[in-house]
Amino acid sequence: MFEVIEHTADIGFRVTAPGPGELFARAAEALVALGFETEPIEEREVCELAATGWDWESLLVNWLSEVLYVLDARRLLLKRVEVTQISPEAVSGRGYGEPWNAERHRAKLIIKGVTYHQLVVEQRPEGWYAQVILDT
Amino acid sequence: MQIIALDEHRFRIPRDERRGMRTDVIIYASKALIDQIRKDQSLEQAMNVATLPGIVGSSLAMPDIHQGYGFPIGGVAAMDVETGVVSPGGVGFDINCGVRLMRTNLTADEVGPRLREVVNQLFRDIPSGTGSEGPIRLSNAQLDEVLVQGARWAVKHGYGLEHDAEFAEERGAMPGADPDKVSSKAKERGRPQLGTLGAGNHFLEVQRVEQIHDEEAARAMGLRLNQITVLIHCGSRGLGHQVCTDYLAEMTAAMKRYNITLPDRQLACVPIQSPEGQAYIAAMAASANFAWANRQVLMHFVRGSLEKLFGRDVRVDLVYDVAHNIAKEETHTVDGQKRRVLVHRKGATRAFPPGHRDIPAAYRAIGQPVLIPGSMGTASWVLVGTERAMQETFGSVCHGAGRLLSRTAARKGRNAREIQERLEQQGILVRAETRDGILEEVPEAYKDVDEVIEVVHAAGLARKVARMRPMAVVKG
Numbered sequence: 001m002f003e004v005i006e007h008t009a010d011i012g013f014r015v016t017a018p019g020p021g022e023l024f025a026r027a028a029e030a031l032v033a034l035g036f037e038t039e040p041i042e043e044r045e046v047c048e049l050a051a052t053g054w055d056w057e058s059l060l061v062n063w064l065s066e067v068l069y070v071l072d073a074r075r076l077l078l079k080r081v082e083v084t085q086i087s088p089e090a091v092s093g094r095g096y097g098e099p100w101n102a103e104r105h106r107a108k109l110i111i112k113g114v115t116y117h118q119l120v121v122e123q124r125p126e127g128w129y130a131q132v133i134l135d136t
Numbered sequence: 137m138q139i140i141a142l143d144e145h146r147f148r149i150p151r152d153e154r155r156g157m158r159t160d161v162i163i164y165a166s167k168a169l170i171d172q173i174r175k176d177q178s179l180e181q182a183m184n185v186a187t188l189p190g191i192v193g194s195s196l197a198m199p200d201i202h203q204g205y206g207f208p209i210g211g212v213a214a215m216d217v218e219t220g221v222v223s224p225g226g227v228g229f230d231i232n233c234g235v236r237l238m239r240t241n242l243t244a245d246e247v248g249p250r251l252r253e254v255v256n257q258l259f260r261d262i263p264s265g266t267g268s269e270g271p272i273r274l275s276n277a278q279l280d281e282v283l284v285q286g287a288r289w290a291v292k293h294g295y296g297l298e299h300d301a302e303f304a305e306e307r308g309a310m311p312g313a314d315p316d317k318v319s320s321k322a323k324e325r326g327r328p329q330l331g332t333l334g335a336g337n338h339f340l341e342v343q344r345v346e347q348i349h350d351e352e353a354a355r356a357m358g359l360r361l362n363q364i365t366v367l368i369h370c371g372s373r374g375l376g377h378q379v380c381t382d383y384l385a386e387m388t389a390a391m392k393r394y395n396i397t398l399p400d401r402q403l404a405c406v407p408i409q410s411p412e413g414q415a416y417i418a419a420m421a422a423s424a425n426f427a428w429a430n431r432q433v434l435m436h437f438v439r440g441s442l443e444k445l446f447g448r449d450v451r452v453d454l455v456y457d458v459a460h461n462i463a464k465e466e467t468h469t470v471d472g473q474k475r476r477v478l479v480h481r482k483g484a485t486r487a488f489p490p491g492h493r494d495i496p497a498a499y500r501a502i503g504q505p506v507l508i509p510g511s512m513g514t515a516s517w518v519l520v521g522t523e524r525a526m527q528e529t530f531g532s533v534c535h536g537a538g539r540l541l542s543r544t545a546a547r548k549g550r551n552a553r554e555i556q557e558r559l560e561q562q563g564i565l566v567r568a569e570t571r572d573g574i575l576e577e578v579p580e581a582y583k584d585v586d587e588v589i590e591v592v593h594a595a596g597l598a599r600k601v602a603r604m605r606p607m608a609v610v611k612g
Contacts, residue, residue, distance in 0.1 A: 006542040010205060035266070057401070058388055065381045072267060072374045073325040100267060107266035108572050109543070110335040110612070112377040113229035116388065116401035117205030133205055135229045135377075136336055136543070 002030035005133065011109065012118070012133035016126075020056070021083035023121070023128040024091055027060060028067045028081040031114075032097075034134065035071065037106045041079040043096040049081070050092040056121040060130060063091050064114040071111075075100040109136050137179060139163070139170065145595040148194075149183060156187040156399065163197040164529075164595050169587060172540065176203035178210070184399045185213050190220020190408075192470055192477050196529050198484055199591040200538030200583060204228070206402030209483035209539075212532045215408060217465055217476040221396065222413045223405035224387065224420070226480035228461040229380040231420055232427035233338075233371030235485075235507040235535075236304070236457040237518065238435060239357070242364040242446060244344035247607065250445065254342060255565045255608040257441045262340055262434060263332040264612040265569035270331030272433065279327055280315035286425030287457075290432035295331075300432060303496055304457035305486060308428040310464075314418035318375070319382050322419075326375025326426055331433035335569065335612030337577060338370040340434070341509070343516060343604035353502040353520050353601040357455050365604055366452070367516055368434050369509050371461065372427035379423045383416040408478055417463070417478075424462055431457055455518070456505035460485050460535035468530050479530045487521030487533040487598045495521075506598050510585035511537050512566065512577045512609050513559045517589050519598035533598045537585035546581035547572075559609075568611035577611065 005012035013030045017023035028049070032038060051066045053059030070076050077100050083093035112135040120131040140148045142162075147170060149161040161182045165173060173179060178201045185207055186195035192214045201210030206225035215221055247254060263270050274282065282289045287301040287308025301308040315323075333340060345363045348354045359365070372379075387404040390412045391397075396405060406412045439452040463480045470477075488495050488504040495504040503520035510516050514537065525531050552571035555578055559566055568574045592598045 004544060006544050007203065011543055054389060058385070062385055065385070068381075069321055069325065069378065072377075073321065075267065107335070107570065110266040112336075113381050113384075115205040115225075116384070116404065119401065135205060 002026065005131065007133055010133055011136050012131065014131045017128050020128055021086045023130055024060065024063055024086060025081045025083045025093065027064060027130050027132060028078070031064050031067055031111065032071065032078050035107060035109050035111050036077055037108060038079060040104050041077045042098050043079050044098040045076065047076055047095045049095050052090045054089060056088050057116065057119050059088060059091055060121050060132065061114050061116060061119065064132065068111060068114065070095065077105055111136055145591050149179065151186065155183060157183055158191055159186050160194045161186055161197060162194040164591055164597065165199045166587060166591050169199050169583070169591065172583065173201055178203045178208040181206065181208040182211055184403060185211060187399060188213065188215065188221055188223065188403065188405060189396060190216040192216050192475060193530065196532070198534035199588045200534040200536055202538045204482065206400050207482040210534060211482050212479065212484045212529055214468065214477035214479045214530045217408050217478055220408055220478060221405035222408045222416055222463060222478055223403055223480065224380045224383045224416055225402045225404060226482050227420060227463050228482055229377045230371040230461055231376035231379060232424035232459045233461040234427060234431065234457060234459040235509055236368040236431040236435060237455040237507045238366045238438065238452050239359060239455050240364045240366065240442065241451040244362045244364060247342065247364050251565055251608055253445055255567050255610060257445055258340060258438065258610050259567040261437045261441045262610055264335065264610060266335045266612065268332045268334070268612065269328040272330045274327050274330060279323055282330065282429045283315040283318060283422035283425050284313050285309055286428040287432035290429045290436070295433045295436040300435065300454050303454040304428055305459055308432060308457065310421040310424045312418055313421035313425050315422055317415045317419040318379055318422050322375050322378035322382060325378045326373055329373040329375065330430055331437065332373060333370050333434065333612055334373055335573060338612055339512065340610040341367045341606050342608040343367060343606050345602050346605040347603040349600040349602065356499060356502045357505060357518065357601070358453065359455065359518065359602050366438050367509055368431055370431065372423040373430065375426050376423035379419045383419065386412055420463060424459060428457065456507060458485050458507050466530070477530065479532065481532055483535045484532045485535045486531055487525045488531045489521050489523040489526050506533055508534060508585065508589060509536055511579045511582035512611070513562065513564050513579045513606060514585050516604045517585065518601045519592070520601055521598055522596055524596040525598060529597055533592045534588055537582040537588055539581060540583050541581040543576040546578050547575045550575055550578055564606050565608045566611065573611045
């Protein structure tokens, strides 16, 4: 689950999770859910996802940009994302979903990119927290 | 934050060294607009831009300014080409998002009774919506040609008439584009999207000219009262979005090497003369050219739609095509000295004065046409650039009405059908791919475009030429 952030021209989300792997997985799912109705997406295909960075912030931006590329270029809608390996420099995992079918899948929002604006990734006493603003 | 009124339409935020500002912020607005602008973080963002290395003159805010990410939308910043930086965030994800205005030989009286047919035909012929694909299938080599030749590629391949590209900024193809600096991911995203409108705030509008404010300029542009014009607002689609993403990642990593520290990471930048800076500029130019080709192909589709309905005698000619998300190397006089600067226009339009060699010969006596779309259901404007804009704003003005409400706030308590019906009562038909497209772009979500135009006109940055009223809108 995630919380939507209000922003004049753009939109963002906040996610929390017990660990960084779940945080990155939930953030990826939040990105898909802002762009599409996720209810009708079925888990028929698996795709490998990976990104690198030099700190948690850059890693999250690069990871979400990879998910956006899968949605927009490979036209694969992801219902569920899991992270198998994560460090502040590299993340890898898998996305489960199906090819975009205009008859069954409804787009809600065009997401152009993932920004560093007001970006937060941090470990708090109650768990991991991220805040991301997207350009739409 | 201290805001000093310089006159009725100019405000200044003095340089604050504690914040690392290298220069002032100058805001063009009315008192009423300043009160709106202060509600979001756009002025803090304009102050952050003032911290960038090599900034020349002031960090400029246009009357349509609103909060973006990193740079404000409606901001202009010029950087010295030798000592300054280039920032992908100062251009935005949608590189060369822009506006193309076409005039037709049809009148509102001819089109009015067939308006529903017109909007339905355009909706069928113009691919729109998130992830929409166009009918053009490009090979790798062809896509590389598009990235260099821009609108001229489209014309050469039958998507337009010989003179179409003549009336676009840069004649539809910016020099310096290098397809090798565009990643394979960006090419993969963009390849199926040539000739598509996209979604979000992008649209195509059928309009009628309802006011002429400057007869001579209107005549030069072939505009007259009651004439039908068509306006397209869109950009470089997924290709440009990916180019911005790629170079943001590269620059945030490279900045450490150049000892650049910033108040907001989204301002990520590198020296213009660095390898990363030069690579971005070449990739940005390629993306800009993709956008010009895109708007040219869309124009060709519009021509086809109108010919189907009104016969082969229909004429659709380009008035002008402007970019409002771009960075361009230009010569400007600053403190009496000629300087080469890279002008970042993020949600801002170039507005060159009469006599400038970079505008088409047909417009050289009147100045460059400046195209300012309103929101869905409100007026759009044509203006011309002035010498004053050249002296004060690096030849730049606003780009639109400017957003006031977030998308979520725009939806709240509103119903797409009601909005559609209300617009229909005003004589405006809307066809959209999704209900969200209508809800989020409801006219109340934007500032009053007339007030924004009044500011740039009264401040002398651009002169009013014509006001167009929408009749039909196609949205993604």
